[in-house]
Amino acid sequence: MKKIGFLSFGHWTPSPRSQVRSASDALLQSIELAVAAEEVGADGAYFRVHHFARQLASPFPLLAAVGARTSRIEIGTGVIDMRYENPLYMAEDAGSADLIAGGRLQLGISRGAPEQVIKGYEYFGHRPAEGTTDADMAREHTATLLDVLKxxxxxxxxxxxxxxxxxxxxxxxxxxxxxxxxxxWGAGTRATATWAGEQGMNLMSSTLLTEDTGVPFHQLQAEQIQLFQEAWQAAGHAREPRVSVSRSIFPIVSELDHQLFGRETASTDKVGYLDEGLARFGKTYAAEPDKLARDLAQDEAVAAADTLLLTVPNQLGVDYNAHVLDSLLRYVAPELGWR
Incomplete structure (x- = not known):
């Protein structure tokens, strides 16, 4: 069994071509998609956090609302930028949301992605100590959070x-x-995955790695997972760790699916620059269910992870994204032994 959920960035735009035209739409439809995901048999509803953007930002009211409207699925983030967080206040918010959800919260945190504004965390009142970096500050906030959560x-x-x-x-x-x-911990490199294992946090790895060694994305990510598991074992943590990976996956089972994602059937990895360094981006999986199952069976990182999160195009609306989840669970997951 592999846990399967969705990851939504919660984009919204006033464009008439979008089904999500306001912040209110993004929040309310996120709740409705979580409810629909539970109904079709998915295992998780996860939300990305971006500040100063027309996307989901403050996660805990949303997580609490999803927890109150659902009863089974895991609810989580992927990820919260710890540069922006007051860790004690965050521990209160997280504890409240988790209690409302009955212990289903899976909280993904990290140093964060490139920002919409320059040093946005400073507007939130956080500045790295002299001689340290914003990444150091994120790890300090994380250490405090982990400590008080005990x-x-x-x-x-x-x-x-x-x-x-x-x-x-x-x-x-x-x-x-x-x-x-x-x-x-949302790890973008093999080194940060190793650190996460040492700290006793589960590993969350997305469709982007901020390094490139020339091998296919899924193999580099599989190496990242292996290093995490080795670090976990060496640290002597008592429990079994969990690992999630994100993928863009679209089973083509209707004419609308073909119209929207048929052009992605030839998708490949991409290499580019992010934060002034090389980065490798994973490909989109789009195909008829039988071919999709064969392609996913060759993905070494998906095989190594216990949790798979589908990055959903939320601006296409709740009904379509519930259809994508249902198609994967109905036609593809059984072929791979996930259901």
Missing amino acids: GEGFAEPNPQPMFPNPPGLLRIEPHSPGLRDRIW
Whole structure:
């Protein structure tokens, strides 16, 4: 069994060609797509976080709403940019959303992607300490988050509080037991995947790697996964780690599918520059179900991961994206032994 979910960026634009024309549309349709995904048998609803963009941004109200409207699927992020976060406030928000969802939150975090604005995190009140980088700051915020999610007291109580305190030092409330083990690090390189394994976070790897060695994307990503698992084992963590990979996958089972994605049947990896360095982008998978199953069976990273997230074109609307999920689950997943 492989867990299969979707990952939405929550794009919106006032264009008449878009089914998602406002921030309200993006949020409400995200909830409806999660409900539809659960109904067709998918396992997860994940959302990308981008600041200063016409996309989904503040994730926790959305995650809480999805948690309240669903009962089974995992809900998560892919990923939250930790440069922007107050980790203690984030722990409160995450604990609340997880409790509303009954312990289904899978929280993907990372250093973040290239931004819409220059040093956007500074507008949120966060600046790297002298002699450190924004990536260092993201890891510091992450370390604090992971620490407080353990649920141990650390804050000295007021001797004359407004309300009675439990004995000892106080912790962040509400605390959701088990959430610490459901934190994922979005790794763009083999080195950051190794670091994630050392820290005891699950691995989340997308359709983009910010390095290139000349091998196909899926092989480079499979190497990343192997290094993560080796680092996890060497660190001696007690539980089994989880790994997710994202893919753009479109089973062609209707004339509309062919019109929209038929041109992607010859898609290949792409190599370009991102953040002033080489990056490799994974291809789009689009084909009739039998060929799609054969192609996906050759993807080494998909085979190595326990979770597959479909990056959905959310501007095509809830009904079409639910159709894409249903087509994959109905026609392709059984051929690969995932269902």
